[in-house]
Amino acid sequence: MSKRLLAAALIVSASFGPALAAKTSLVVGMPIEPPGLDPTIAAPVAIREVTWANLYEGLVRIDRNGKVQPLLAKRWDISPDGLTYTFHLQTGVKFHDGSAFDSADVKFAFDRARAPNSTNAQKQIFAPIDSIETPDPATVVIKLKETSGNFLYYLGWGDAVIIAPETAENNKANPVGTGPFKFKSWTRGDRVELVRNPDYWQPDKTKLETVTFRFINDPQAQVAALRAGDVDAFPNIGAPELFSELKKDPRFTAVAGNTEGEVVAGMNNAKKPFNDVRVRRALMHAVDRKALVEGAYSGYGQPIGSFFSPNHPAFVDMTGVIPYDQEKAKALLAEAGYGNGLSITIKTPQMAYASRSAELLAAMFAEVGIDMKIIPTEFPAKWIEEVFKNKDYDVTIVAHTEPLDIDIFARDNYYFNYKNDRFKALIADAGRTTSENARFAKYAEAQKILAEDVPALFLFQLPKLGVWNAKLSGLWENSPVPANDVTEVSWSD
Amino acid sequence: MLRLVLSRLVSLIVTLIAVSLAIFLILEVLPGDPAAIMLGTSAREDTLAALRQELGLDQPALVRYMIWIGGLLHGDLGQSITYKMPVSTLVSERMAVTLPLSLLAILISTALALPLGVMAAARQDRATDRAVLVFSSLGVAVPNFWIGILFILFFATWLGWFPAGGFPGWHAGFWIGLKALLLPAVALALPQAAVLTRVTRSATLEVIGADFVRTARAKGVDRGATLRRHVVPNALIPVTTILGLQLSFFFGGAILVENVFNLPGLGRLAYQALNQRDLVVIKDIVLIFSGLVIVINFLVDIGYAILDPRLRSRA
Numbered sequence: 079m080s081k082r083l084l085a086a087a088l089i090v091s092a093s094f095g096p097a098l099a100a101k102t103s104l105v106v107g108m109p110i111e112p113p114g115l116d117p118t119i120a121a122p123v124a125i126r127e128v129t130w131a132n133l134y135e136g137l138v139r140i141d142r143n144g145k146v147q148p149l150l151a152k153r154w155d156i157s158p159d160g161l162t163y164t165f166h167l168q169t170g171v172k173f174h175d176g177s178a179f180d181s182a183d184v185k186f187a188f189d190r191a192r193a194p195n196s197t198n199a200q201k202q203i204f205a206p207i208d209s210i211e212t213p214d215p216a217t218v219v220i221k222l223k224e225t226s227g228n229f230l231y232y233l234g235w236g237d238a239v240i241i242a243p244e245t246a247e248n249n250k251a252n253p254v255g256t257g258p259f260k261f262k263s264w265t266r267g268d269r270v271e272l273v274r275n276p277d278y279w280q281p282d283k284t285k286l287e288t289v290t291f292r293f294i295n296d297p298q299a300q301v302a303a304l305r306a307g308d309v310d311a312f313p314n315i316g317a318p319e320l321f322s323e324l325k326k327d328p329r330f331t332a333v334a335g336n337t338e339g340e341v342v343a344g345m346n347n348a349k350k351p352f353n354d355v356r357v358r359r360a361l362m363h364a365v366d367r368k369a370l371v372e373g374a375y376s377g378y379g380q381p382i383g384s385f386f387s388p389n390h391p392a393f394v395d396m397t398g399v400i401p402y403d404q405e406k407a408k409a410l411l412a413e414a415g416y417g418n419g420l421s422i423t424i425k426t427p428q429m430a431y432a433s434r435s436a437e438l439l440a441a442m443f444a445e446v447g448i449d450m451k452i453i454p455t456e457f458p459a460k461w462i463e464e465v466f467k468n469k470d471y472d473v474t475i476v477a478h479t480e481p482l483d484i485d486i487f488a489r490d491n492y493y494f495n496y497k498n499d500r501f502k503a504l505i506a507d508a509g510r511t512t513s514e515n516a517r518f519a520k521y522a523e524a525q526k527i528l529a530e531d532v533p534a535l536f537l538f539q540l541p542k543l544g545v546w547n548a549k550l551s552g553l554w555e556n557s558p559v560p561a562n563d564v565t566e567v568s569w570s571d
Numbered sequence: 572m573l574r575l576v577l578s579r580l581v582s583l584i585v586t587l588i589a590v591s592l593a594i595f596l597i598l599e600v601l602p603g604d605p606a607a608i609m610l611g612t613s614a615r616e617d618t619l620a621a622l623r624q625e626l627g628l629d630q631p632a633l634v635r636y637m638i639w640i641g642g643l644l645h646g647d648l649g650q651s652i653t654y655k656m657p658v659s660t661l662v663s664e665r666m667a668v669t670l671p672l673s674l675l676a677i678l679i680s681t682a683l684a685l686p687l688g689v690m691a692a693a694r695q696d697r698a699t700d701r702a703v704l705v706f707s708s709l710g711v712a713v714p715n716f717w718i719g720i721l722f723i724l725f726f727a728t729w730l731g732w733f734p735a736g737g738f739p740g741w742h743a744g745f746w747i748g749l750k751a752l753l754l755p756a757v758a759l760a761l762p763q764a765a766v767l768t769r770v771t772r773s774a775t776l777e778v779i780g781a782d783f784v785r786t787a788r789a790k791g792v793d794r795g796a797t798l799r800r801h802v803v804p805n806a807l808i809p810v811t812t813i814l815g816l817q818l819s820f821f822f823g824g825a826i827l828v829e830n831v832f833n834l835p836g837l838g839r840l841a842y843q844a845l846n847q848r849d850l851v852v853i854k855d856i857v858l859i860f861s862g863l864v865i866v867i868n869f870l871v872d873i874g875y876a877i878l879d880p881r882l883r884s885r886a
Contacts, residue, residue, distance in 0.1 A: 113609070113653035113847060121611025197622045199610045250655045265740045266654065266664055267835025267843070292737060294833050298720065299736050306727045306735040459603025459848045466612060480613060
C-alpha cells in the first residue's frame with residue numbers, strides 16, 4: 079500500500095514538478111572546438127568562448143556593453159601619476175579545487191604571463207608592468223613603467239584571468255578557476271560539460287546547474303541540432319542564409335549583433351601598385367559595401383570605413399570618407415597611370431565570408447578595369463606562412479577578431495607593410511593617455527587617418543547571428559570580447 | 572606455408588617503414604607553423620620561439636623523425652600539439668567511436684546484402700530480383716554523406732526519434748551510445764550493402780549453374796537445402812574477398828559520415844589535426860590507417876593460402 083502511495087506521489091510530483099521549476103540546464107552550440115581550456119597560453123577564440131567568465135575570472139571583467147567592471151578586484155585606486163594601481167581583492171573566494179584565492183595568485187598569474195618563457199598570446203598586455211607587490215592577501219599593488227590607458231581593460235581579457243600555481247600546469251585539460259561554473263568533463267570532439275560551483279563567492283549569481291558546450295562545425299548540422307532541440311542556443315550560427323528563416327520561427331529568438339571581427343582586405347603597402355595611395359583609394363571607391371554584405375553574409379554585418387569595432391564607445395562611422403563611386407575610382411586609377419587596366423591577385427582563405435567577399439570584390443573591381451585573380455589559400459596554416467609571415471601577396475582578406483586592435487596598423491613588420499609615423503605616434507600616445515575622453519578623441523583621429531589612407535580595404539563587421547530558444551534570456555547580443563558568458567542566462571516558463 | 576608468411580611479413584615491415592618516411596616528408600614540406608597557429612597573429616617573436624622550443628620544433632628534421640619512430644617502437648605515439656595530451660589517449664577515445672561505427676556498418680551491410688543477394692539469385696529475373704537490383708543500383712549511386720543528411724532531416728528534425736548528430740560518449744550508457752551511432756552506421760552501410768548485394772547475387776548465380784549443384788538436385792536434395800548446404804558456402808568465398816576490401820572503405824567513409832553527424836571519431840580528429848597543423852596527431856593517424864590497410868591485406872593474403880591450397884606453392 080505504502081509503495082503504491084509512493085508511486086502515486088512520484089507521478090504527481092513528476093507531472094507538476096517540472097512545470098513549476100524552470101529548467102536549469104543549458105546546451106550551447108559552437109562551431110569550433112577549443113584546443114585546450116587555458117586562455118593564458120593560446121590564442122584561439124574558442125577557448126575564451128567556453129571558459130571566460132564561466133570558468134575563469136580576472137581582476138576585472140568586460141561586460142556585455144564593452145565596459146570594464148570589477149570582478150575579483152572589488153575596487154582599485156590609481157595614483158595621480160597613473161603609474162601605480164592598487165587592487166583591493168574580494169575575500170572568501172575559492173578556486174574550484176577548494177584552495178583560497180589571494181594576492182599571491184594574482185602575482186603568480188601575471189608573473190607567469192610576462193616571464194621570458196611565457197607562451198601567453200597577448201604578452202604585450204603585461205609589458206607595461208614594472209613590479210607586482212602583495213602587501214597583504216587582499217591587496218595587490220602593480221607599478222607600471224609608463225602610463226597605460228587600456229591597462230585595466232586588457233586585464234578583463236581571457237589572457238589575464240587568475241589561475242592558481244598548484245593547478246596552472248594542468249589547466250589545458252583540467253581547468254581550475256574561481257568562476258561560477260566548474261569543469262566536469264570533456265568528450266573530445268563533441269562537448270565540454272560544466273556544472274554549477276556550489277562554493278561560488280556570489281552565491282545567487284547564476285540560475286543554471288549545468289552548461290554543456292557542443293561543437294558542431296557544419297552550418298546545416300547546426301540548424302538541425304537547434305530544430306531538433308539538441309542545442310538550446312547558438313550564440314553565432316554559421317548559416318546566414320538560414321538566419322531569416324530561423325527569425326520567423328516562433329520557437330527561437332534570433333538576434334543579429336556585432337562581433338569584434340573587422341573584415342578587411344589587407345593590401346601589401348610596400349609593393350607596387352599598392353604603395354600609391356591613389357590606387358588604394360581607387361580600390362576602396364570601387365567597393366559597394368552594401369552589396370558586398372548582401373552577397374557575402376545575406377545582408378547581416380555593418381559596413382565599416384575604418385578599423386574600429388562598432389561595439390566600442392570610441393567608434394566613429396567612417397564609411398562616408400571614401401564612398402562607393404566607380405567614376406572616382408576610374409579617375410584615380412588613370413591619375414596613377416593605370417588607366418589601361420591593372421592585374422592583381424587576392425590570397426583568399428577558405429572561410430565562406432572570405433571566399434564569397436573575394437568573388438564579389440573581383441566582380442566590382444572588374445567594372446573599373448581591374449582584373450583580380452583569386453588564389454585560394456588555406457587558413458590558418460598556409461595563410462600565416464605566406465601572407466602573414468612572408469608577406470608574399472598583393473591583396474588578401476581576413477577578419478581581425480581581437481578587440482581594440484587598431485594598433486596592428488602601427489606595428490612594424492606587420493603583414494600590411496604599412497608605415498605612417500603620424501599614425502604610429504598617435505596610437506602610442508592614445509595608449510598612454512589615461513583620461514578616457516582624451517583617449518577616445520585620439521582613437522577617433524586614428525580611425526580617420528586609416529579611413530583616408532586606406533592601408534586595407536575596410537569592408538564590414540562580422541555579425542554575431544545568435545539563435546536561441548525563445549524561453550532563454552540573458553545571452554549576449556554583441557560580443558565586445560570573445561565570450562559566451564552564461565552567468566546571467568536563465569529559462570522562463 | 573612458413574616461407575610465405577615470412578616473406579609477406581618482411582614486405583609488410585618494409586612497406587610500413589616506407590609509409591612512415593613518406594608521411595614524415597610530406598608533412599615536412601607542408602607549409603604552416605603549429606606555434607604560430609596556436610598563438611595567433613598578435614604573438615610576439617619571443618613568445619613564438621618559447622612555444623617552438625617547448626614543442627621540440629626547433630630540432631632538425633632527422634632528429635624529429637628518429638624521436639617519432641623511436642617512440643613508436645616503444646608504443647609511444649607522442650603528445651598532441653594542440654590538445655597537449657598523449658596521442659594514444661586521443662586515438663583510443665576516438666577509436667571508441669570509429670571502430671563501433673565501422674563494425675556496426677559492416678554488420679548492417681552484411682545482414683542486408685547476403686540474404687538479399689541470395690534471394691535475388693534464387694529468384695532470378697522475377698519481381699524480387701528486379702526489386703533488389705533497383706535497391707542496389709540506387710545504393711551504389713547515392714553517396715553516404717547525402718543519405719546521412721536525408722536521415723537527419725527525416726528521423727531527427729522531423730520525427731525526432733534520433734539525435735541530429737553528436738555522440739554523448741559511452742559513459743552515458745550503452746543504448747544511448749548505440750542510438751547515436753545507428754543512423755550514421757546505416758548511412759555508411761547502405762552504399763557498401765548495395766555493392767555487396769550485387770557481388771553476392773552474381774556469385775550465387777555462378778555457383779547455382781555449377782555441375783555439383785545439378786548433381787545434388789539430381790540426388791533428390793530439395794531446392795532450399797541445396798541452396799543452404801551447397802550454394803551459399805561456395806558463393807561466400809568471393810563475397811569474403813570483397814568484404815575484406817570494403818573494410819578500408821568503411822574507415823575512409825567514416826570520415827565523411829563523422830563530419831555529417833558530428834561524431835568525434837578518428838576521421839574528424841584527422842581533419843581537425845590537419846587544420847591546426849597538429850603534426851604529431853596527423854602522422855600517427857595516417858600511419859594507423861595505412862597500417863590497418865597493410866595488415867588487412869597481409870591477413871587476406873594468408874587467408875587465401877589457407878582457403879586455397881593452390882596458392883601455397885606460389886610463394
